[in-house]
Amino acid sequence: MPASRxxxxxxxxxxxxxxxxxxxVTACAEKPAPQKSGDKTTDTAKxxxxxxxxxxxxTEPWRALFNRLLEAEAAKxxxxxxxxxxxQDRTEKQVADMESFITRKMDAILISPKEAPGLTEVVERATxxxxxxxxxxxxxxxxxxxxxxxxxxxxxxxxxxxxAVEALGGPGKAQGVIYEIxxxxxxxxxxxxxxxxxxxxGKEKGIKVEGNQDGDWKQEKGYNIMETALKTLxxxxxxxxxxxxxxxxxxxxxxxxxxxxxxxxVGIDAIPEEGCxxxxxxxxxxxxxxPPPGVEGLHxxxxxxxxxxxxxxxxxxxxxxxxxxxxxxxxxxKK
Amino acid sequence: xxxxxxxxxxxxxxxxxxxxxxxxxxGFLKPDNQSxxxxxxxxxxxxxxxxxxxxxxxxxxxxxxxxxxxxxxxxAMLLVEKRWTAATYFTVPAAAVSAGILAAxxxxxxxxxxxxLRTRTxxxxxxxxxxAAVGLWAVPQARTGFSILSVLxxxxxxxxxxxxxxxxxxxxxxLQPFIVTLAMMTSAYGAxxxxxxxxxxxxxxSLYDSQGNVPPGVDSLRVIDAAQLAGCLPSWTPRFxxxxxxxGTLRSILENLPVPGLFFLLxxxxxxxxxxxxxxxxxxxxxxxxxxxARLSGINVDGVKxxxxxxxxMLSFLAGVLACAQYRxxxxxxxxxxxxxxxxxxxxxxxSLMGGRGRMMGTLVGVLIFGYLTNILSLxxxxxxxxxxxxxxxxxxxxxxxxxxxxxxxxRLRFYQRGK
Numbered sequence: 001m002p003a004s005r006x007x008x009x010x011x012x013x014x015x016x017x018x019x020x021x022x023x024x025v026t027a028c029a030e031k032p033a034p035q036k037s038g039d040k041t042t043d044t045a046k047x048x049x050x051x052x053x054x055x056x057x058x059t060e061p062w063r064a065l066f067n068r069l070l071e072a073e074a075a076k077x078x079x080x081x082x083x084x085x086x087x088q089d090r091t092e093k094q095v096a097d098m099e100s101f102i103t104r105k106m107d108a109i110l111i112s113p114k115e116a117p118g119l120t121e122v123v124e125r126a127t128x129x130x131x132x133x134x135x136x137x138x139x140x141x142x143x144x145x146x147x148x149x150x151x152x153x154x155x156x157x158x159x160x161x162x163x164a165v166e167a168l169g170g171p172g173k174a175q176g177v178i179y180e181i182x183x184x185x186x187x188x189x190x191x192x193x194x195x196x197x198x199x200x201x202g203k204e205k206g207i208k209v210e211g212n213q214d215g216d217w218k219q220e221k222g223y224n225i226m227e228t229a230l231k232t233l234x235x236x237x238x239x240x241x242x243x244x245x246x247x248x249x250x251x252x253x254x255x256x257x258x259x260x261x262x263x264x265x266v267g268i269d270a271i272p273e274e275g276c277x278x279x280x281x282x283x284x285x286x287x288x289x290x291p292p293p294g295v296e297g298l299h300x301x302x303x304x305x306x307x308x309x310x311x312x313x314x315x316x317x318x319x320x321x322x323x324x325x326x327x328x329x330x331x332x333x334k335k
Numbered sequence: 336x337x338x339x340x341x342x343x344x345x346x347x348x349x350x351x352x353x354x355x356x357x358x359x360x361x362g363f364l365k366p367d368n369q370s371x372x373x374x375x376x377x378x379x380x381x382x383x384x385x386x387x388x389x390x391x392x393x394x395x396x397x398x399x400x401x402x403x404x405x406x407x408x409x410x411a412m413l414l415v416e417k418r419w420t421a422a423t424y425f426t427v428p429a430a431a432v433s434a435g436i437l438a439a440x441x442x443x444x445x446x447x448x449x450x451x452l453r454t455r456t457x458x459x460x461x462x463x464x465x466x467a468a469v470g471l472w473a474v475p476q477a478r479t480g481f482s483i484l485s486v487l488x489x490x491x492x493x494x495x496x497x498x499x500x501x502x503x504x505x506x507x508x509x510l511q512p513f514i515v516t517l518a519m520m521t522s523a524y525g526a527x528x529x530x531x532x533x534x535x536x537x538x539x540x541s542l543y544d545s546q547g548n549v550p551p552g553v554d555s556l557r558v559i560d561a562a563q564l565a566g567c568l569p570s571w572t573p574r575f576x577x578x579x580x581x582x583g584t585l586r587s588i589l590e591n592l593p594v595p596g597l598f599f600l601l602x603x604x605x606x607x608x609x610x611x612x613x614x615x616x617x618x619x620x621x622x623x624x625x626x627x628x629a630r631l632s633g634i635n636v637d638g639v640k641x642x643x644x645x646x647x648x649m650l651s652f653l654a655g656v657l658a659c660a661q662y663r664x665x666x667x668x669x670x671x672x673x674x675x676x677x678x679x680x681x682x683x684x685x686x687s688l689m690g691g692r693g694r695m696m697g698t699l700v701g702v703l704i705f706g707y708l709t710n711i712l713s714l715x716x717x718x719x720x721x722x723x724x725x726x727x728x729x730x731x732x733x734x735x736x737x738x739x740x741x742x743x744x745x746x747r748l749r750f751y752q753r754g755k
Contacts, residue, residue, distance in 0.1 A: 086719040091662050091669065096375045100713035103368040104361055117541035117664035121557075141543040186537040 049108065049305055050081045051298065052101035056114035057089040061271045062292065066112070066137075069333070070294030080302070091118035098122040102129050108146075108301040110294070112136040132304045136293040143312070147300050149293040152315040153189045156268055156288050157196020159318050163286050164197070164238055165204055167264055175206035176237035179229050181222055181250060183242035185214045193242045193268060210236075215246040222249025230257045238264045244275030244287050251283050270321045272330055279326045289329075291316040344736055345685060345700045352707045360714035366591050368710070374593035374661070376706035378403070378670070380699070381599050381654040382677035383684075384606040385647030387698045390681055391610075392643055393623045393690025394512035398501060398519035399651040399677055403670030405527035406490050406655020411540035411665025412530070413481040413490070414550045421533040425526075427473045429493035431466040436499070438465030483552035483660070491653040497523070498648015502641030516644075520674070527667035542663040549663055556594050556660035561586040595657045602650060607695040619643065623690030680705050683733045704733070 051074070058064055067084065074082035083106070087094030091114050101109050102125060109131055113119035120141040126133045132146040139148055168174040178201065183190030201207050210233060215221040222241055229236065230253060239254075241247035247267030254260040264285040269275050275287035293316060300310045321329055356363040382399045389396045412422035442461035446454040469492070476485055497519070504515045531538045542549045554560065565581040579585035610616040618639045621629040630636045651670075659665045684701030686693025708729060712722045 083716040084718065085713060085716075088719060088723075090671070091664075092375070092378065092658070095662065096371070096709065097713060099368075099371040099375070100710065103363075103365060103371065104714055104716075115539055115664070115666075117539070117543055118662040120543065121661075121663060141541065141547050 048079050048081055049302065050083065050104070050106055051108045051110065051301055052104070052106040053082055053084045053110040053112075053294075054087060054094055054097045054101065055084060055112050056087050056094055058086045059089075061274055062269055062290065063112075065271055066292035066294050069292055070110075070298060073295045073298055077298075077302075080298070082298075087114060089114065091115065094119060095122045098126060102126050102131065105129075106131055107305055108132045108134065110134050110136055110297045110301060112293075113138050113140055116140050132301065134297045134301050134304075136297045146304055147297075147310045147312055147314065149296050149300060149314045149316065151290045151293070151318065153192035153290070154196040155315070156290060156318045157193040157198075158200050159196075159288055159320060160193070160240060160266055160268065160286075161197040161200025163266065163288075163320060164201055164240060165207070167285065168204075168207060168237060171204070173206065174204045176208075177233065177235050178207060178209045178211075178238045178240055179226075179233065179236045179250075180209055180211040181213060181215045181225055181239065181241040181246045182211075183215065183217045183246070190242050197240060215241065215249075217243050217246065219245035219249040222246030223253045224249075226250035226253035227257070230254060230259060236263050238266060238285075240266050241268075243267055244269050244271065244278060244284065247284055247287075248274070248278050251278070270319070270329070272333060276321060276326050276330055279321055279323060280330075282323065286320060286322045289319040289321060291318065345697055348733065348736075349700045349703050349707075352704055352711070356707055356711045356714075360711045363711065363714060368714075370591045370593055370596070372706050372710050373596035373599075375710070376702050377593065377595035377599035378654050378658055379673065379676045379680055379705065380702040381595075381602050381650050381657070382673055383680045383698050383702050384599075384602045384695070385650035386674075386677045386681050387606060387684070387686055387693060387695060388609070388619060388643050389512070389647050390678075390686050390688060391619045391623045391690060391693045392640055393626070393688075394505060394640070394643065395516060395678070395688070396498075396501070396644060396647045397513065397516040397674050398498075398523055399647060399654075400670040400673035400675075401520045401523040401527070401667075402494060402497065402648060402651040403655040403658060403673055404667045405523045405530075406494060406652040407659040407662075407665035407669045408527045408531045408540060408667055409493070409665070410486050410490050410656045410659040411542060412534065413486050414483065414553065414659075415480070415540060415542060415544075416534065417478060417480040419477050421530040423477045425530060426489050426493045427470065427477070429496045430473065430489040431469040433492040433495040433499075434469040435462035435466035437495070438462060480550065483550070483556060487556070487653075487656055490656050491649045494652025494655075495645045495649040498651075499641055499645035501648065502644030505644060506637035506640040512644075524667055531665075531667050538668075539664055539666045542659070542665075553660050553663070556657055558594060559589045559592055561589045564589070595661060598653065598657060602653075603695060603699055606698075610695055615639065615642070620691055623692070625691075676705065679730050683730060701733075704729070 053070065055063060055067060058067055071082065071084065074080050083101075085097040085100070087097055094114055095118070098109070098111065098119070099122065109126055111119065111123065111133060113135065116139060123133050123135065123140050124142050124144045127144045127146075135145050135148045137150045139150070164178060165171055165174045168176040180194070180197070182194065198209070201209060211225075211229060213225040215225055222245065226239065226249065239247060239250045241250055244267035247265045251260055251265045254263050265283065267275050267278075267284050267287045268290060270287040270289040275284065278284040279287055296314065296316060300314070303310050319329070362368055382403070386396055386399065409422045409426050412420050413426060416422070438461040439458040442457045443454050446457045469489075473485065473489055476482070481489070501515050501519045504510050505512045528538065531540060534540075542553060561580055565577055568577050568580070576585070580589070610619070618629065618634050621632070621634060622636055622639060626636060655670065658669055662669070680701035681693070681698050682688060682701070683704060684693070684697030684699070686697060705726075708726065709722065712725065
């Protein structure tokens with residue numbers, strides 16, 4: 001067997017394999033984007049905006065909802081092409097995703113950072129490259145971006161406090177014991193949800209707030225904390241958990257102790273398949289929307305691209321969800 | 336013949352991936368994209384260099400990712416905190432001991448070959464001198480905050496010691512490398528969390544202060560500041576050179592060079608030198624090929640194996656310092672799962688997990704294929720779900736080609752056709 005012939009054959013095999021791979025990549029990727037859409041010579045009437053969205057992770061339910069709403073909104077706009085990259089909860093990956101957006105010269109970038117310090121530099125770089133950057137949910141350590149949009153956990157805490165006061169008899173005459181279950185004690189959202197709540201509830205002489213346990217945002221920890229609390233506290237009127245899964249875990253613990261009828265359970269986040277469903281089933285008394293900022297982010301990006309002014313910080317209002325309005329709220333998400 | 340094919344396959348495949356990038360990805364060839372890729376692969380690359388050495392001895396180091404996280408936490412705390420913290424208590428003694436051990440090894444080698452002195456005493460003296468020197472240099476800095484240069488020296492030195500601990504457990508205690516480094520991975524993560532939480536402000540240590548500034552010099556581990564460099568030039572440098580550096584082409588070239596990438600290339604070069612030029616490198620292949628034979632032929636197998644894990648530990652700590660400077664933060668879960676990427680790159684590069692076979696050049700190719708692939712898919716806007724799926728397929732395909740499996744399959748087919 002002449003050696004050269006075999007080598008050539010093998011070489012061809014390699015090339016075939018690689019080109020098959022290349023074809024696969026090309027086939028499953030997007031249609032060639034209108035990269036030249038930035039050309040000033042082409043007519044501006046048909047201009048399509050290519051907007052990148054870097055999401056830090058999509059495995060949490062709230063982030064999945066965030067993506068779903070944003071993608072649905074973008075699909076309604078014929079002049080917008082949204083490219084979503086998921087950083088799989090890794091800072092390195094999110095920086096690389098942002099770099100690919102900068103290289104592609106996106107018209108605008110939405111980013112929901114994994115954490116502030118790690119993403120600050122690349123946000124600054126994108127801004128320096130002339131791309132408007134809209135930061136969603138968590139902030140970064142710089143002001144060199146177009147706009148920040150997110151929920152206000154302090155206000156959510158206050159709204160939950162107002163609900164608790166109403167549920168226990170109204171301002172000035174509220175009576176009862178509230179048991180609070182913390183999210184991460186070191187995490188700023190949990191601290192805000194705690195402080196806002198106490199700002200309102202602390203004014204009521206008749207209300208006593210118990211509980212300083214860290215449930216790490218998890219349903220099973222909510223269950224365990226509540227199980228202990230039920231043994232030590234003979235009377236609990238309302239459970240305030242920093243998110244819905246912990247409130248639901250507390251509900252399950254109370255149900256197993258046959259005390260769920262005497263207690264109102266209040267959570268936060270109002271994700272359709274979690275909090276809203278539990279409110280609908282009567283397991284939670286109320287939950288509060290922590291608004292996913294994607295849709296507003298997209299609108300802000302379009303405003304900036306069309307030359308309109310956008311305020312540097314937009315904080316989104318919360319909404320109280322009870323059995324009275326849960327159906328209407330779920331319907332509003334579907335449309 | 337098939338060996339030649341295997342070797343050329345490496346280069347063909349990286350060229351093919353590059354060509355695919357040029358054809359299919361918008362903006363792929365732009366210098367800033369290429370420099371971004373070099374920076375993105377540098378972390379995996381530095382880990383993979385150490386991993387190549389370990390795998391050639393038929394070992395494995397699962398701890399590199401968590402060690403990187405530990406190092407980034409240490410680096411961030413050393414840079415920001417201006418007092419004695421858990422990070423200082425850990426890093427300074429560990430670095431001093433490592434420096435001492437390195438000095439003792441050096442003294443032993445020199446003493447034996449050149450001077451013919453009583454080496455034990457010399458080694459002991461060298462150990463004490465080096466450890467004392469590092470201690471005296473580092474301790475006064477604890478109160479004022481460490482400079483970036485001292486962090487760049489001290490943290491990798493302490494990584495050398497931690498890696499050495501794994502190495503001793505593998506070589507002297509005859510434990511499986513998989514188990515030892517798995518334990519090290521878990522303990523390093525635990526240590527990182529303990530140290531990070533000890534200062535009472537959560538796990539993430541940001542380099543930013545309240546005014547949004549980072550400690551001085553941190554950016555020098557990210558990009559080269561050409562303007563500052565131009566200011567440092569001596570007066571006799573040719574005019575065109577200094578001007579080019581201040582505002583011309585040289586400046587744009589330098590500012591596009593990612594410093595972590597340069598560190599990666601440096602480590603790669605050092606790894607190549609070890610494997611191809613040093614007796615130590617030949618020992619690695621010998622041990623990986625057949626450890627018992629290596630032992631019988633007089634190689635200090637235990638020493639060599641310990642050294643390999645120590646080097647891997649040092650490199651992962653170096654990568655941790657660079658990651659801290661790059662992302663301006665240190666946190667325990669930085670670099671989670673990075674060990675798997677490093678192992679995959681090494682294996683794609685043709686290094687055998689059975690040991691005794693492998694080259695640094697292959698690792699470079701493996702790292703680049705990984706980096707370019709992710710870059711191309713991201714530039715094309717392929718969703719992450721698909722990216723992960725494709726990456727898995729590419730790993731399998733690359734290894735199948737490496738092992739000559741597809742060639743064997745086709746030649747067997749040909750054999751059947753001939754039989755008909």
